Amino acid sequence: MLAARVHRPSDLVRLLVGVLGIAVVLAIAAFAHGTTVGLEEDISKGTGQAPDLLIKVAGLVSSIAVLLVPVAFAIERLIKRDGLRIADGVLAAVLAHGVTLATDLWVSEAAPQSIQDALTRSAGAGGALTDPVHGYLAPVIAYMTAVGMTRRPRWRVALWLVLLLDAFAMLVSGYTTPFSIILTVLIGWSVAYGTLYAVGSPNVRPTGQNLLAGLRRVGFQPVSAMRAESPDGSDSEQTDRGRSYHVTLEDGPPLDVTVVDREQQAHGFFYRVWRRLTLRGITTRRSLNSSLRQALEQEALLAYAAIAAGANAPKLIATSELGPDAVMLVYEHLGGRSLDSLPDEEITDGLARNAWEQVRALQSRRIAHRRLTGDALVVDRSGNVILTDLRGGEIAAGDLVLRMDIAQLLTTLGLRVGAERAVASAVSVLGPDAVADCLPLLQPIALSRSTRATLRRLARERADRQREAVLESSRAAKAAREAAGSDTSPAVDRKAEKRALDDALDGAREEDLLSQIRQQVLLIRPQAPVEPARLERIRPRTLVSFIAGAFGAYFLLTQLAHVDFATIISEARWGWVGAALAFSVLTYFAAAASLLGFVPERVPFLRTVLAQVAGSFVKLVAPAAVGGVALNTRFLQRSGVRPGLAVASVGASQLFGLASHILLLLAFGYLTGTEKTPEMTPSRTVIAGLLTVAVLVLVVTAVPFLRKFVATRVRALFAGVVPRMLDVLQRPQKLAAGIGGMLLLTGCFVMCLDASIRAFGGGQAISYASIAVVFLAGNALGSAAPTPGGMGAVETTLTLGLIAAGLDKEVAISAVLLFRLMTFWLPVLPGWVSFNFLTRKEAI
Numbered sequence: 016m017l018a019a020r021v022h023r024p025s026d027l028v029r030l031l032v033g034v035l036g037i038a039v040v041l042a043i044a045a046f047a048h049g050t051t052v053g054l055e056e057d058i059s060k061g062t063g064q065a066p067d068l069l070i071k072v073a074g075l076v077s078s079i080a081v082l083l084v085p086v087a088f089a090i091e092r093l094i095k096r097d098g099l100r101i102a103d104g105v106l107a108a109v110l111a112h113g114v115t116l117a118t119d120l121w122v123s124e125a126a127p128q129s130i131q132d133a134l135t136r137s138a139g140a141g142g143a144l145t146d147p148v149h150g151y152l153a154p155v156i157a158y159m160t161a162v163g164m165t166r167r168p169r170w171r172v173a174l175w176l177v178l179l180l181d182a183f184a185m186l187v188s189g190y191t192t193p194f195s196i197i198l199t200v201l202i203g204w205s206v207a208y209g210t211l212y213a214v215g216s217p218n219v220r221p222t223g224q225n226l227l228a229g230l231r232r233v234g235f236q237p238v239s240a241m242r243a244e245s246p247d248g249s250d251s252e253q254t255d256r257g258r259s260y261h262v263t264l265e266d267g268p269p270l271d272v273t274v275v276d277r278e279q280q281a282h283g284f285f286y287r288v289w290r291r292l293t294l295r296g297i298t299t300r301r302s303l304n305s306s307l308r309q310a311l312e313q314e315a316l317l318a319y320a321a322i323a324a325g326a327n328a329p330k331l332i333a334t335s336e337l338g339p340d341a342v343m344l345v346y347e348h349l350g351g352r353s354l355d356s357l358p359d360e361e362i363t364d365g366l367a368r369n370a371w372e373q374v375r376a377l378q379s380r381r382i383a384h385r386r387l388t389g390d391a392l393v394v395d396r397s398g399n400v401i402l403t404d405l406r407g408g409e410i411a412a413g414d415l416v417l418r419m420d421i422a423q424l425l426t427t428l429g430l431r432v433g434a435e436r437a438v439a440s441a442v443s444v445l446g447p448d449a450v451a452d453c454l455p456l457l458q459p460i461a462l463s464r465s466t467r468a469t470l471r472r473l474a475r476e477r478a479d480r481q482r483e484a485v486l487e488s489s490r491a492a493k494a495a496r497e498a499a500g501s502d503t504s505p506a507v508d509r510k511a512e513k514r515a516l517d518d519a520l521d522g523a524r525e526e527d528l529l530s531q532i533r534q535q536v537l538l539i540r541p542q543a544p545v546e547p548a549r550l551e552r553i554r555p556r557t558l559v560s561f562i563a564g565a566f567g568a569y570f571l572l573t574q575l576a577h578v579d580f581a582t583i584i585s586e587a588r589w590g591w592v593g594a595a596l597a598f599s600v601l602t603y604f605a606a607a608a609s610l611l612g613f614v615p616e617r618v619p620f621l622r623t624v625l626a627q628v629a630g631s632f633v634k635l636v637a638p639a640a641v642g643g644v645a646l647n648t649r650f651l652q653r654s655g656v657r658p659g660l661a662v663a664s665v666g667a668s669q670l671f672g673l674a675s676h677i678l679l680l681l682a683f684g685y686l687t688g689t690e691k692t693p694e695m696t697p698s699r700t701v702i703a704g705l706l707t708v709a710v711l712v713l714v715v716t717a718v719p720f721l722r723k724f725v726a727t728r729v730r731a732l733f734a735g736v737v738p739r740m741l742d743v744l745q746r747p748q749k750l751a752a753g754i755g756g757m758l759l760l761t762g763c764f765v766m767c768l769d770a771s772i773r774a775f776g777g778g779q780a781i782s783y784a785s786i787a788v789v790f791l792a793g794n795a796l797g798s799a800a801p802t803p804g805g806m807g808a809v810e811t812t813l814t815l816g817l818i819a820a821g822l823d824k825e826v827a828i829s830a831v832l833l834f835r836l837m838t839f840w841l842p843v844l845p846g847w848v849s850f851n852f853l854t855r856k857e858a859i
Contacts, residue, residue, distance in 0.1 A: 020215030026208045033205030040198050044133035085158055104162035107210040111157035111203050115148040118202065122147040133194045145190055149199045152181065156203025161210055220276045221337040226260060229337045230272070233345070236265040240272070257406075261348070269348040271329065275310060276341035294460070294550055310406065311342045317382070317405035318346075326376035327401045349401055354431070355389035362431050367440035370400040374424055375444055377402070383412035387424040388463050389431070415548075419461050421445065421453040425532055426466055434531035442539060451536055451543035457529050458547045470528065477525050488518070591774035592833065598767035599837040603627045605760035610647055612753020613667045615746060618654045622858060625849045626650040629859065632846030634839070644669065649859050668753065675757050676791060683787040764838065765790050771833040772817070777826040781817065789816035810835060 089101050122131055123144075134147035156178070178200070185191040221229075223240050230237045243259040257275040264270065311334055321328035333345035354362070354370075370392055377384060384391070384402060391404040409416060421441065428437035441450045459467050526534075536543055607623040630643045644665055651661035765787045772781065793812040810831055817827035853859045 021220075022212055022215050026212040026216065029208040030205055030212060033201050033208065036201045037198065037205065040194060040201065041130060044130045044194050045127055085155055089162070100162045103210065103214065103216075104158040106214070107161035107207045108154035108158040110210055111154045111206040112150060114202055114206055115150045115153045115199070118148045118198075119146055119150070134192060134198065135195070136190075136192055145192075145195070147195055147198070148202060149185075149191065149195070153199045153203040153206070156200055157207040157210070160204055160207035221274060221341045223260075225337050225341075226262075226272065226274060226343065229335050229343055230262065230270075230345070233333045233335045235262075235270070235333075235345070237270075238263045238265055243271075257344075270332075271346040271348050273344045273346070274337065274341055275307065275344075276337075307336070307340075307342045311344065314344060314406040316410065317408040320380065320382055320410060321377060321402060321405060321408075324376050324380040324382055326373045326382075327399055328405060329401065329403055349393055349395055349403075351393040351395035351401060353390045354392040354394065354400075354427070357394060359431060362428075364436060364440055366394065366398060366400065367428055367432060367436065368444055369398070370424065370428070371441055371444035373400055373402050374420060378417050378420070381411050381417070383409040383416040383420055385409060385416070385420070386463055387420055387427055388465055389427055390465075392427070415456070418453045418456050421450065422456045423462055423466065425450070425453065425457070426462055426470075426528065429528050429532055430466075430469060434528060434535050438532060438535040438539070447536075447539045451540040454533055454536055454543050454545050455548035456550070457532060458550070459529075460550050474527060477527070481524060587829075588774050588776070591770045595767045595770035595774065595833060595837050596841075598763045598770060599842070602760055602763045602767070602838070603842075605756050605763055606630075607756070608752050609672070609756030609760055610665070610668050610753075612749050612751070612756055613671070614651060614656065614664045615749060616654075616656050616660075618651065618656070622654070622853070623650070625853060626859065628842060629846050629850040629853055631839070631842035632850045634846075646859060650853070653858050671753065672757055675754070675761070676795065679761060680788065680791040680795075683784045683791065761787075761791070764794070767837060768813075768830070768834045771830040771837070772822065772826065774833060775826045775829045777822050777830060781820050781822050785820040786817075789813060789820060792816060809839075 085104075089104070122134055131144075131147070135144040137144060182191075182196050185196070223242075226240055227237050240260045240262045243261050257273040260272045260274065262270040262272050315331055315334055318328055318331040322330065329346040329349060331344060331346055334342065335345075336342050374384070374387065384405065385407045386404055387402075391402065393401045393403050395401055425437050425441060428440065438450065459470060462470070533545055537545070603624050606627040607620060610627075611618055611620065611623055626646060630646050633643070633646050647668075648661050648665045651664060652658055656664065765783070768790050769783065769786050772786070790813070793809050793816060813831045813834070814827050817830065818824055822830075850859070
């Protein structure tokens with residue numbers, strides 16, 4: 016049974032294109048005022064010469080046709096019993112009408128004057144304006160698009176004639192503007208495809224009866240067609256590999272038939288786009304969304320080429336179209352089982368070598384399979400491996416893609432028989448050099464999607480085993496001490512427990528499969544290259560950082576456009592600028608003290624200060640919270656602190672920093688709420704924040720999955736950080752230095768921001784408590800933002816916070832820019848010098 020409706024990715028793509036077009040039209044209307052005015056004047060001059068009779072006839076015909084054409088098409092669809100499409104069209108029309116009403120309200124009440132001028136015209140002497148968006152035209156466009164009129168040539172021509180005639184009549188009569196018509200069409204078009212994607216389109220996939228009829232047309236006499244289950248147990252409806260059938264004939268051996276339709280071909284479109292954008296030239300060069308005929312020709316070509324190369328591949332004996340939306344490929348019946356469905360004991364060394372022999376045959380003719388996963392390797396009754404799923408392959412492939420096939424098959428076999436047997440079978444067939452050359456490509460990004468998911472699952476299981484081993488060791492050590500009843504001091508017991516935890520962590524550590532494969536190859540070719548090849552053109556973090564930075568830059572530029580910097584700089588108080596610089600320098604000493612307060616071992620203070628300065632440079636290439644943690648951990652390890660203890664010390668520092676940050680934010684928020692009231696009542700923001708936290712806690716404790724997730728992380732935290740904190744508690748001076756350093760660090764940042772505000776004459780308009788709340792909120796958002804150093808997020812939050820606290824916009828923007836200059840941009844060069852110095856000294 017096929018689903019009655021399907022959600023087409025192509026509808027989502029068209030929706031996104033329509034939304035982008037609306038944004039472009041509004042941007043042009045907002046920022047290119049001269050262009051819009053000139054365009055309207057040119058159109059008015061051109062249409063003003065049209066005869067009055069033509070204008071009246073066009074208006075009358077278009078007003079009637081706009082209603083008659085949709086009704087006529089609805090009658091035609093109802094006669095053909097396609098009422099669901101009419102229902103979709105009506106729903107899209109209702110939604111489009113609502114969107115037009117909302118757009119009209121926004122343009123008339125809140126839109127900039129330039130957008131209002133571009134979308135409206137004066138309708139008479141009374142000062143009334145025309146509608147920004149036509150409330151009747153957008154629903155008609157949405158209706159006709161949703162019911163599928165654009166897919167029928169005759170109706171499509173009628174649709175465009177009506178639209179052009181109506182647009183001409185409205186422009187000539189002065190009732191609308193060109194941008195209003197364009198925006199109306201885009202809204203109707205976007206709402207229609209958004210509706211189709213949300214509710215789904217009628218499923219036009221071929222049924223089993225269509226398949227049998229198609230087989231009869233190409234000369235076969237089928238008796239029955241049984242749907243074949245996916246080798247990996249997944250739903251083939253959610254993949255782009257087609258539906259497989261086992262067909263029994265009246266006379267002759269059975270057949271394997273694969274049916275590919277447009278809906279399944281569209282699955283994974285966005286994933287393919289992302290791979291094409293992010294990977295460096297290793298994706299297939301054919302079209303991202305090829306036609307069904309192209310897909311059929313591609314698979315047929317690969318099947319014939321693989322057999323000609325001497326590889327075992329399914330023999331393609333017929334192809335045919337199943338109507339306009341599907342094709343079928345008919346193969347000889349294999350009668351085998353996939354590698355994924357075989358038990359481990361049946362995967363022998365001979366079977367693995369046979370798989371490598373098929374790959375060697377393909378690579379001898381420069382053919383890349385591109386998907387050598389377990390479900391693409393079928394073992395027939397004779398024990399021979401057959402390469403299936405050739406649709407994604409490539410002819411005349413380059414060396415990089417061929418080496419990726421070797422890396423993929425190594426991983427596929429390694430998941431079933433282990434790294435040693437997988438490498439040994441590959442070397443016995445391909446030779447050690449060919450296997451060694453694939454090591455730079457032995458990385459998750461170069462593997463198939465299903466293989467990466469399997470590796471991630473194994474990594475989670477491996478981490479869980481390590482945590483359980485550490486916790487079990489801790490419980491066993493504690494039970495042994497209690498049973499022995501020794502009279503040793505608590506400090507000795509804690510040190511013994513810490514050693515037991517470290518030993519358990521070292522003993523439970525397991526290497527991942529890719530590392531095991533590398534080690535096996537290096538045993539054969541010690542000089543083999545192991546440095547991973549750079550395959551990513553762009554990383555997700557880089558893309559998110561770019562988008563967030565673009566939003567931040569847009570916000571700053573729009574604010575800076577209204578600031579008179581010449582006047583502000585001339586009136587700046589340079590003494591306070593120097594004070595802001597002094598507080599900025601002091602923050603690095605406070606950060607060093609807060610870190611060393613949680614490190615019982617002796618670490619040089621000045622070098623720790625240099626490490627904090629070097630962190631200013633690291634912020635440019637990583638989010639602040641990530642870069643600082645990695646740098647401090649590496650610094651402590653190089654300073655003689657054991658890796659586990661270094662991670663625990665930095666974790667304890669971060670934990671205390673988070674707790675102090677939350678407490679200070681609540682405390683200063685409470686004080687801010689009581690500044691303007693005689694009663695000591697907290698502000699609504701603090702109450703809302705506390706209620707939000709309470710609701711989140713209730714949700715986490717109520718949902719079993721979230722409760723287990725949090726409990727696992729907390730247990731891991733107590734296994735590492737808490738024992739470290741017990742060591743710190745034995746030295747009160749260390750703990751005082753750590754907590755004092757954190758408070759001093761926050762105070763220095765607040766005083767730096769206060770000095771920046773006073774430098775531009777805003778010191779009397781805002782209190783210290785408000786400044787502290789603004790800084791703490793901005794710093795929290797900057798740490799969470801994916802941009803380097805929180806660029807964009809910090810500036811936006813600080814500026815909006817200061818304005819909300821009562822500071823003038825010009826002063827707030829100038830103060831934030833000065834604060835970021837002192838704390839983020841100026842330290843970059845000293846940070847780079849410190850980073851290089853510590854690197855040469857092997858301190859990081």
